Amino acid sequence: MPDAAADPRSAPSEHWPAPRSRGPVTATVSLPGSKSLTNRALVLAALADGPSVVRRALRSRDTTLMARSLSAMGAHVDTAAEDWQVTPGALRGPAHVDCGLAGTVMRFVPPVAALAEGEVSFDGDPHMRNRPVGEVLTALRGLGVEVDDAGRGALPFTVRGHGSVRGGTVVLDASASSQFVSALLLAGARYDRGVDVRHDGKPVPSQPHIDMTTAMLRRHGVEVDDSSPNRWSVAPGPVRAVDHLIEPDLSNAAPFLALAATTGGTVTVRDWPASTTQAGDALREILSLMGCEVAMVDVPDATSGRGLRVTGPDRLQGIDHDLHDVGELAPAVTALCALAEGPSHLRGIAHIRHHETDRIAALATELGALGADVVEHPDGLSLRPAPLHGGLFHTYADHRMAHAAVIVGAGVDGVLVEDVATTGKTFPDFAGFWSRLLGPAADERG
Template sequence: MTEHTESAALWSAPSAHEPVDARVSVPGSKSVTNRALVLAALSVDPGWVRRPLRSRDTLLMAEALRAMGVQIEEGAGPDGTGESWHVLPAGLHGPATVDVGNAGTVMRFLPPVAALADGPVTFDGDPRSYERPLHGVIDALRVLGARIDDDGRGSLPMTVHGGGSLAGGTVEIDASSSSQFVSALLLSGPRFDQGVEVRHIGETLPSAPHIRMTVDMLRKAGAQVDTPEDGGEPDVWRVTPGALLGRDLIVEPDLSNAQPFLAAALVTGGRVTVPDWPQHTTQPGDALRRIFSDMGGSCELDERGLTFTGSGRVRGIDVDLSDVGELTPGIAAVAALADSESVLRGVGHLRLHETDRLAALTKEINGLGGDVTETDDGLRIRPRPLHGGVFHTYDDHRLATAGALLGLAVEGVSVEDIATTGKTLPDFPAMWTAMLGGPAGPRGGSGGQRVEERA
C-alpha cells in the first residue's frame, strides 16, 4: 500500500441533510476512450473518437501516442458539434519517451504498440507504477519476438526496442493479476505478422468484462477475433492478422464513474438519474444496477437514462466482484453504512491496483470507527457507528470517491487529495456539491459532465 502524503490538501466532504434528487451526466468511459485511441492509432485510415473522456489517464495515452508519431487533433466532431479527437495514423517511430503516470491501460496497452515502432521507446511513470505488475506483457512480448530492457524487474522503467514489426504467434500468460495483460496483446494483435493467440494459464481471470470490451471494439474496427464465448477453447483468444479500419466512435458514459452518484441515492434514500445509460454495453459498471438494487434500491432504465432510487435502507451484501473489481471501493463504503454484514469476494487482485485497495479500505474505514477485516480474496464489513476523521486516498481516485460517499452520512469526514479523482473523473468535487444542491462550479472542457438538481 502506497503511503499517503500528509501534506496533501484536505477536502471537507459535504454531508447530505436530505435525500438527493439530481440528474448527473458523467463523462465518457476511460476504458473505451483509451482502447479507441490505441485502435485508431493502429488503423490504416483516420478515425474519430467522439465524446472522449479528458482526464489524466486519457491525456497520458494521447500524449504517448503522439510521442510515437500519431497525430491526434482535438476539436469539434465531423458533424461540427461536440468535442472529438481526430486520430491520423502515421508510421510509429522512436526514439520516444512515454510517461504512463499510474495508468494501467497506458503502461500495459502501449508496449505492444511500441514493439511495432521503428526505434526505441522508453516507458516511465509515477513511483507507484514501478510496483504494479507488468511481467505478463513483458514476458509475452519477448516470446512474440520483441526486445525489451527492464533489468529483469518485470516492471517499469523499461525500454522497448521497436523493430518496425513483430512476428507474433502463440503465447501463454498468467493474467491472474490483471486482465489488461490479455487486452494489451489482443489490441495490437492484428498488426503482428502472424496475429496472436493468447492462452491464459492462471487460476483466475479478473475483470473478464474488460476483455469482452476489447474484443467487441476490435471486431467493430474490422478485426477477426475468436474467443471462448464463441465456442472456442476456454481461456484462449485468437486474433487474425489484418488491417484495422478507422471508425467514427461515440464513447459511452463511464458507468463505473456513475457509481458514487448512484450510491448517493442509495445512502440518502434519494433519486439520481444518469442520462445516456446504454441499453446494451460491455462496461463492467453496468453491474451496479443489480448490486445496488440488492443493497436496497431500485432502478429504471428508459429513454431518460438510468434512474436509481434509494429505499431509505441500506442492506449488506455477499457478492463476488471478480468481474467488477473496480467497483469495490464504492461498494465497501456503502457496505460500511449498511444495517447488516457484507462480504466482498473475488478481489484479491486489488492489492496490485493504484494502491493496495484492500489494505487501504480496511485502514481508512476502520479509522472512522468501522469494522472491516481482510480475507484472502476480499473484505468482510460489519456495521458500526462511524465518526469523522481524515480519509486518506493513497493517490487512488476510487479511494477518494469512497471517502466522499462516507461523508454523506458521517459528519466531519475530510478526504485527503480529492484532486486525485482527476485521473478518471475531472471536476468531481464540483459535481458532488452540485448534486447536493450547491453551486456546480465551472462546466465544460472536461468531457461534458453536468449535474442538475431536479425541481
C-alpha cells in the same frame, strides 16, 4: 496496511471536507466518457488503416497521457475539440511514454511500441513502478520483441522496435489483470502472425474488460476467436478505421448512484446504454440487492432519450457478493456496505491488491479508522454495522479510494479527503461537481 510507496502519510497534502448530505438527494447527472473505451479506441485508431474520430472522448489525465504517448510514436491525435481526430502515422522512435498512474498506458502501449522503428522508453509516477507489467513484457519477448527492463518486470523499461513483430502463440498468467490480455489483443492484428494468447493461472479478473476489447476489435474488422476458455486469438490483418462514440463511464456513476442509495433519494444518470460491455453496468444488480429501486427510464434531455434511475430504500441492506469480474466497483460498494444496516461480505477481489494501491488493505485501514467494523481477507472484506465518525480518509493516489471517501462523507459528518484531486484520473473537476450536487441548489442538478 497498503504498501509504503503508496502511503500518503509520508508527505503533506490538502485535506478536502467531503460535503454531508442533509436529506434525500434528487438529481439528474451527465457523466464524462468511459476511460476504458476512450483509451482502447485511441489505440485502435492509431493502428488503423485511415483517419477516424473518437467522439465524446473522456478528457482526463489517463486519456491525455494515452493520446500523447501515441503522438510521440508518430500517430497524430488532435484533442483540441470534444471529438478527437486520430490520423495514423509511421510508428518510430526515439520516443518517451509517460504512463503517469495509467495502467492502460503502461500495458497497452508497449505492444504498439513493438511495431515502431526505434527505441521507446517508458516510465511513470513513482507508485507505477510497483504495479505489475512483467507478464506483458515477458509475452512480448516470446513474440520476438526486444525489451530491456533490467530484470525488474516493472517500470522503467525500454522497448526496441524494428518496425514489425513476428507474433504467434504466447502463454501468460493474467490472474493479476485482464489488461495483460487486452494489451496483446489490441495490437495483435498488426503482428505478422497475429497473436494467440493463452492464460495459465487462477481465473482472469474483470472479464467484461476483455469482452470490451474483443467487441471493439470486431468493430474494426479484426478477426477474433474467443470460443475456447482462457484463450483469445487475433488473426493478422488490417485494422479498419472506425469512428467511436464513447459511452458515459459507468464505473464513475458509482458515487452518484450511491447518494440515492444512502439518502433515500433518486438519482438518474443520463444516457445509460441499454447494452454495454462496461463493468459498471453491474451497479444495477448490486444496488437492487441492497434494496434500491433500479430502472431504465425516459430522460427527455438525454442525447439518447434514456437513462438509469436509482431510488434508495428506507433501510440499506448489506450483501454477500462476488465482485471478481467488476473489481473496480469494490471501493464504492465497500463504502456503501459500511453504511448499510446489515452485514456484508465482498469476495473474489484479490487482484485489486495490485491496482493503484492495495485496495483491500487501504479500504480496511481507512474505513476502520472511521469506526467501521471491517475485517480484511485475502480476497475480500467483511463488514458489520457500526457507528461511523469523521476523520481523515487517505486516498493513496487512487481515484476509486476517493470515491469511497466521498460516499462515506455524504453520510457522516467531518470526513476529510486527502488528495481528492486524484479523481482527475477519470473525472476532471470531480470535487466541484460533487460539491454542487450536494449544495443548497434546486432539486434538478448536474
